[in-house]
Amino acid sequence: MQSKLSLFTLGGLLALFSSSSMAAELPLDLTQTNVGIFALVVFGIAYILVMGEEFLHLRKSKPVLVAAGIIWVAIGWTYLNNGFSDLPKEAFRHNLLEYAELLLFLLVAMTYISAMEDRGLFDALRSWMIRRGFSYKSLFWLTGILAFFISPVADNLTTALLMSAVVIKVAEGDKKFINICCVNIVIASNAGGAFSPFGDITTLMVWQSGIIEFNEFFILFIPAVLNYVVPALVMSFFIENRCPVAVYEQAVLKRGALRIVFLFLLTVATAVACQSLLDLPPVLGMMTGLGYLQFFGYYLRQTLDSSVARQKVMAEKRGDEAALKRLGSVVPFDVFSKVARAEWDTLLFFYGVVMCVGGLGFMGYLALGSELLYGNWDAMYANIAIGFISAVVDNIPVMFAVLSMEPLMSHGNWLLVTLTAGVGGSLLSVGSAAGVALMGQARGMYTFLGHLKWAPVIMLGYVASILAHLWLNANSFTIFS
Numbered sequence: 001m002q003s004k005l006s007l008f009t010l011g012g013l014l015a016l017f018s019s020s021s022m023a024a025e026l027p028l029d030l031t032q033t034n035v036g037i038f039a040l041v042v043f044g045i046a047y048i049l050v051m052g053e054e055f056l057h058l059r060k061s062k063p064v065l066v067a068a069g070i071i072w073v074a075i076g077w078t079y080l081n082n083g084f085s086d087l088p089k090e091a092f093r094h095n096l097l098e099y100a101e102l103l104l105f106l107l108v109a110m111t112y113i114s115a116m117e118d119r120g121l122f123d124a125l126r127s128w129m130i131r132r133g134f135s136y137k138s139l140f141w142l143t144g145i146l147a148f149f150i151s152p153v154a155d156n157l158t159t160a161l162l163m164s165a166v167v168i169k170v171a172e173g174d175k176k177f178i179n180i181c182c183v184n185i186v187i188a189s190n191a192g193g194a195f196s197p198f199g200d201i202t203t204l205m206v207w208q209s210g211i212i213e214f215n216e217f218f219i220l221f222i223p224a225v226l227n228y229v230v231p232a233l234v235m236s237f238f239i240e241n242r243c244p245v246a247v248y249e250q251a252v253l254k255r256g257a258l259r260i261v262f263l264f265l266l267t268v269a270t271a272v273a274c275q276s277l278l279d280l281p282p283v284l285g286m287m288t289g290l291g292y293l294q295f296f297g298y299y300l301r302q303t304l305d306s307s308v309a310r311q312k313v314m315a316e317k318r319g320d321e322a323a324l325k326r327l328g329s330v331v332p333f334d335v336f337s338k339v340a341r342a343e344w345d346t347l348l349f350f351y352g353v354v355m356c357v358g359g360l361g362f363m364g365y366l367a368l369g370s371e372l373l374y375g376n377w378d379a380m381y382a383n384i385a386i387g388f389i390s391a392v393v394d395n396i397p398v399m400f401a402v403l404s405m406e407p408l409m410s411h412g413n414w415l416l417v418t419l420t421a422g423v424g425g426s427l428l429s430v431g432s433a434a435g436v437a438l439m440g441q442a443r444g445m446y447t448f449l450g451h452l453k454w455a456p457v458i459m460l461g462y463v464a465s466i467l468a469h470l471w472l473n474a475n476s477f478t479i480f481s
Helices: 013-017 034-051 061-081 086-118 121-131 136-150 156-170 175-193 201-208 214-236 257-276 282-302 304-318 321-327 335-340 344-363 365-375 379-392 395-405 411-427 433-441 448-452 455-472 474-478
Strands: none
Touching: 034 061, 034 344, 061 086, 061 344, 086 121, 086 201, 086 257, 086 282, 086 344, 121 136, 121 156, 121 257, 136 156, 136 175, 136 214, 156 175, 156 433, 175 214, 175 411, 175 433, 175 448, 175 455, 201 214, 201 282, 201 395, 201 411, 214 257, 214 411, 214 455, 257 282, 282 304, 344 365, 344 395, 365 379, 365 395, 379 395, 379 411, 379 455, 395 411, 411 433, 411 455, 411 474, 455 474
């Protein structure tokens, strides 16, 4: 995605121009036409519905799926009336291929997270934290720090839900504490996801595009730390240092839990090796890793009876009635049930976004946007502005639009826009998937206005992370692909 011809916003179209039979066909500029304006209105309406998901109780995938269909039908109809239809067909297929790679990648990652959840890994972590009886201030810092370090491996949405579940359980009914902790968790999850290709869909898109190498993301670690620590430090002064009522909760790791964690790390290593050593798409390594999990699932099913029998004998010797009852309800591990539990609404939402943005780009709007944003502004200021945009509009379409614009930027600027798009969503509760999800999980306790009052403090972290990147990673601004 490094073409300098930013006029043609879809990289896949470049292949068409090498064909002599297509040489005369160029994408139509539809930005000033009724069809183009109609497409913009359709996308705008769809996105208003997406932003109102929490209030309308309408899953975010529905409006963008319909909008994508309408936009591409409008494109196809326009090109057909102009006597040719090959260009939109190839453009659609290019966008579909781009989505398919990310879909399979995310599906494997979500399947592993679901498998770890099924094996009780997250419940065991939550149970340990609850039993320890931490003070409110300790709980504030512990959930934030864990969210920061878990989100680069899991995703920021899963991490935020896990940590907030601990807070809601321990501080049940304390709205003020739950709200400030949820704000802290959202900031930490988004910041932690910004320095890892696996931490957020936006970082994954940048890595898969081939612009930034896997190891380059980690130079964003210190800026990400500052993005979290600066607002957390300020907010911590507003927390009473008292202990909540002790809550007893026990969770047991199911068989194979730690081995699934190892297989997930092996899968990540395989994906990185495919991209770094073989110059093959990382999705190849992820799908191979799904095979690892399937073989391990087969092993767990084949050895289930003997394992349960052995554990029953040990439980009977100890007189452990709870263990005997639990062993009586053990069911075989099924990989495909974990695939079914993936966040399909998010995956389908991503399809709608890719196709909507791809369609608008094919009409010429991304080239226009690139000229207005990166043509009139210095890339650094444009990338900082992207962070503010991602606080209002979900960072997935924002980052996909930037990638589709293909601005000629240094690695430092690509890392800057990766950072700002990731952490800019923390400025508002609706700016990230983690924030939206927590408004649902902690309904009435963590709210839009409850998050908004901390926006000036969060802004301090946003500015600190940008300044740290500009200072510490100054050399990266001289590197161009």
